Amino acid sequence: NYSFEEIQDFASHGLFLYNTLERVKELPEEMFLNYILDHRVNEEEVLPCRSFFWNELKDRIEGKNAKDAAIEVNYWCAEEATYHSGDDRTLPALTVYRRGYGRCGEESVFLVNALRSVGIPARQVYVPRWSHCDDNHAWVEVWCDGDWHYLGACEPEAVLDKSWFTNAASRAMMIGSRWYDRAMPDEKVIGKDGMNRIINLLGKYAKTRWITITVEDLDGTPAAGAKVRAEVMNYGEFSPIAIMEADKNGCISFETGFGSLLICAVYDGAYGEKVIDTREDDHFTCTLGEEYEDELWVDFDMNAPEDTGRISWNITQEQEEENNRRIAAEAEHCRRKIE
Numbered sequence: 001n002y003s004f005e006e007i008q009d010f011a012s013h014g015l016f017l018y019n020t021l022e023r024v025k026e027l028p029e030e031m032f033l034n035y036i037l038d039h040r041v042n043e044e045e046v047l048p049c050r051s052f053f054w055n056e057l058k059d060r061i062e063g064k065n066a067k068d069a070a071i072e073v074n075y076w077c078a079e080e081a082t083y084h085s086g087d088d089r090t091l092p093a094l095t096v097y098r099r100g101y102g103r104c105g106e107e108s109v110f111l112v113n114a115l116r117s118v119g120i121p122a123r124q125v126y127v128p129r130w131s132h133c134d135d136n137h138a139w140v141e142v143w144c145d146g147d148w149h150y151l152g153a154c155e156p157e158a159v160l161d162k163s164w165f166t167n168a169a170s171r172a173m174m175i176g177s178r179w180y181d182r183a184m185p186d187e188k189v190i191g192k193d194g195m196n197r198i199i200n201l202l203g204k205y206a207k208t209r210w211i212t213i214t215v216e217d218l219d220g221t222p223a224a225g226a227k228v229r230a231e232v233m234n235y236g237e238f239s240p241i242a243i244m245e246a247d248k249n250g251c252i253s254f255e256t257g258f259g260s261l262l263i264c265a266v267y268d269g270a271y272g273e274k275v276i277d278t279r280e281d282d283h284f285t286c287t288l289g290e291e292y293e294d295e296l297w298v299d300f301d302m303n304a305p306e307d308t309g310r311i312s313w314n315i316t317q318e319q320e321e322e323n324n325r326r327i328a329a330e331a332e333h334c335r336r337k338i339e
Contacts (some may be wrong), residue, residue, distance in 0.1 A: 002046050009048030010039035016051075017119040023066060024119040031143060034181050035121035041109045042090045042124055042178065049094040053117035061118055066144040067160055070120050074156040077111050079330040080337070081154050100338040105138045108153035112140055125150065125177045125201060128241040129234035131259050132171040132304035136234075139165065141177070141201075148204070156327065158319040167309030169205040173232055173257045174241035177201055190254055191244045198242075200255055207308050211282045212253045215246050215265045215272065218289050222250025226267035226288070230256070233302045238262050257305040275300045 014037035017024045024036065039046055057076060061069040084101035093113035096102040102110065108124045115122035121143035129136050141148045144160070152163040169175060176198040179185050190200040202208055215226040226246040231238040244252045246265075256278060263286050264273045270288035 006046055006048055007039060010050055013050040021119045031121050035123055035143065036116050036119060038180060040180055041112045042105060044090045044092040044109050047092040047094040049113055050117040053114045057118050066120055069118060070115060070142045070144060073114050073118060074111060074151055075326055075330065077114055078154045078156050079333045081107060081110055082334045100334055108138045108140050111153040115142055123177050125175060127172045127175050129232050129239045131173045131232045134235045137165055158323040159313060159315050162313045167307050170309035171305045171307055172202060172206055173259055173261060175202045175205055188255060190242045202255060202257065206257050206305060208255045209258060209278050209282055210253060210255050211278050212251055213263055214285045215250045216285060216287060223267040223288060224248045224250055226250060226265045228252050229264045231262040231264060259305040260302040277303060
């Protein structure tokens, strides 16, 4: 649905970075293709922005290593955009820049594009739904020094791997990132969403457990190919955090947190569901066509994992004070911009 010229900016600028920056040329090809060259982050409209962001940022990151450059890019993003809630289609990075605000999914699309524009591999990361409270959240990971590190989009800190959601993420039952390549990634895949796969990144943020769900009919026959959804309670309703297909043995296996899930399975017109608690076991059976004998209403508990996040970081008081000063200045800059 896009013209050649709209895609050309991303391709041409990606090649410019490859031919200009040695650290980009040294990246594994898969990393360069998916996390620098690729034009897509989420479901946003594709608007050329990379060469424009490069011109805005190149002087600010001159001489900095990848980690310091990533932090500096996030400071710039905080100058240009602030948080504002909304539920429409995810806006493109250039629109967030122009209007000066967006929700977390849009702020993270903005930051990912800004990071990719200066040759830092970046991806959007999100929790589909929190398990311990209503709502959800999205943030960003950057590839530096051979590993992924996280940061809050347009919420700068003086160091990487520090943000307000650190402890909240430790209570999630699923954290994912989109992968658009046809080749399979090296990381764990939890399912597909349209044309892209979802990578399961929960193990980076929380204590996890591998669980296996067996789907079978009333006779105990495995339901090979059954569609299975794992759901959490959020905003008074069940919301999916993973959608999978059972293997030839009627099984699905995946990594999740230590808490409750509703497992829903559909196969050949039959439906089954089961509330499970992964704190108690790692193998469960979901039976299709099973009916409740006595009551229409069934009592159950939904338990969130315990908070296992960090409570302190290796950061000096001077760094904290400088960070607070910069955040205040950037907030004022952004306020004037929006006005």
